[in-house]
Amino acid sequence: MKKGFDYIISPISRKVFFEEYYEKKILHIKRDDESYYSDILNLDDIDDTLQKECFTQPKYQFAGKKGEYMSYDILFDKYFYNVTRNEIVEKLYKGKSLVINRIQDYNSKFLSFTRGISKELNAMLVGNLYVTPAKEQALDLHCDLHDVFALQLYGEKDWKTYNRPVKFPRTHGTLSDEDQKKHEKRFTMKAGDLLYVPRGIYHQACTQEKTSIHITIGLHGPRMYHMLEELMELAKNDDDFGAIIPHVEESLNYGEGFEAYFKQLLSKLVDKQSASQLRESIEERRLKQKSSNHPGRIHDFLNYSEINDQTKIIKRDLIKCKSWIEGGYIWVSLDGESFKYPIILKETVQFILSHDQFIVNEVAGDQTNKVKENLIKNFIRTGLLQIDLHGG
Numbered sequence: 539m540k541k542g543f544d545y546i547i548s549p550i551s552r553k554v555f556f557e558e559y560y561e562k563k564i565l566h567i568k569r570d571d572e573s574y575y576s577d578i579l580n581l582d583d584i585d586d587t588l589q590k591e592c593f594t595q596p597k598y599q600f601a602g603k604k605g606e607y608m609s610y611d612i613l614f615d616k617y618f619y620n621v622t623r624n625e626i627v628e629k630l631y632k633g634k635s636l637v638i639n640r641i642q643d644y645n646s647k648f649l650s651f652t653r654g655i656s657k658e659l660n661a662m663l664v665g666n667l668y669v670t671p672a673k674e675q676a677l678d679l680h681c682d683l684h685d686v687f688a689l690q691l692y693g694e695k696d697w698k699t700y701n702r703p704v705k706f707p708r709t710h711g712t713l714s715d716e717d718q719k720k721h722e723k724r725f726t727m728k729a730g731d732l733l734y735v736p737r738g739i740y741h742q743a744c745t746q747e748k749t750s751i752h753i754t755i756g757l758h759g760p761r762m763y764h765m766l767e768e769l770m771e772l773a774k775n776d777d778d779f780g781a782i783i784p785h786v787e788e789s790l791n792y793g794e795g796f797e798a799y800f801k802q803l804l805s806k807l808v809d810k811q812s813a814s815q816l817r818e819s820i821e822e823r824r825l826k827q828k829s830s831n832h833p834g835r836i837h838d839f840l841n842y843s844e845i846n847d848q849t850k851i852i853k854r855d856l857i858k859c860k861s862w863i864e865g866g867y868i869w870v871s872l873d874g875e876s877f878k879y880p881i882i883l884k885e886t887v888q889f890i891l892s893h894d895q896f897i898v899n900e901v902a903g904d905q906t907n908k909v910k911e912n913l914i915k916n917f918i919r920t921g922l923l924q925i926d927l928h929g930g
């Protein structure tokens with residue numbers, strides 16, 4: 539089973555999750571399977587991450603008892619001070635929690651897991667790893683500004699959750715003692731368990747007798763107001779919106795008045811694009827920033843000149859692609875980045891986009907094998923296609 543979103547919320551179905559829990563209430567899934575997440579991130583992966591050279595520079599954080607954060611310039615008094623691994627490990631022995639923010643930047647296995655879910659949910663994911671020694675607490679009582687999935691990888695952690703005084707908070711705020719007393723709920727997270735905490739719900743977690751390792755996956759989905767940002771991009775290229783805002787005295791020249799004129803302009807702008815088009819533009823903008831950030835690119839580069847009509851080619855399934863005809867070209871959008879090809883290549887392009895894998899000489903179209911080969915090479919350069927090193 540591919541480890542995607544369905545896997546982390548199993549046995550709850552995606553439908554039930556989005557209808558009953560998403561942005562609404564806490565979900566705790568107990569599993570009795572301590573190795574449930576080992577294909578996503580296991581202890582060897584974490585150890586391997588710690589061996590990365592970047593870990594000798596203070597990019598991680600340590601948190602002290604009761605959520606007291608220690609920034610690295612307190613720990614190390616020189617800005618560009620490279621620490622040794624012994625110094626890192628020693629902090630753990632002394633009871634500090636190790637927090638590795640954005641662990642996907644250091645671990646390619648976890649990166650490919652987050653990429654898959656990111657594509658499934660049209661959202662950006664950020665994974666933070668917490669190693670908390672016994673009888674400790676990494677972070678004090680707080681709420682997050684994004685939804686969080688906590689995956690318990692090792693040991694146990696006792697969570698306390700409270701209420702959500704503000705539905706969609708813009709600041710971390712505070713929770714009154716009264717709210718804490720009235721709304722406290724307790725969960726013990728064991729290895730293999732999942733806890734989903736919607737944004738805004740206050741929480742804190744501490745360990746008892748054992749060290750705990752868990753990862754939080756923050757889900758940063760586009761908000762409704764981001765649709766207005768897309769509309770603003772349209773407005774910037776619109777003649778009426780490009781006009782200077784008139785002085786108050788001049789506003790009478792606008793028919794019913796400036797207020798009415800402005801509402802009319804807004805309504806014309808809104809009618810220009812449907813809500814689903816705006817949503818798609820947001821998604822394309824997000825993908826464009828990540829475009830072609832996929833493994834195997836160096837292998838493709840090294841084997842590129844060896845491609846022949848027997849080479850086996852694979853399409854990268856995490857790349858979002860679509861095609862359309864416009865102005866005498868067939869256009870292809872790959873993770874939001876657009877490329878155009880002469881219309882004569884339409885059949886060949888469509889064959890490539892609709893197959894997960896193929897041999898070069900199977901590709902449809904009236905063109906010579908050389909032309910097809912060149913088109914395939916072009917798609918390899920964009921990252922859509924990859925050479926199957928074991929096939930062909």
Ligand SMILES: [Fe+2]
Pocket residue numbers: 680681682686741
């Ligand atoms: Fe949190």
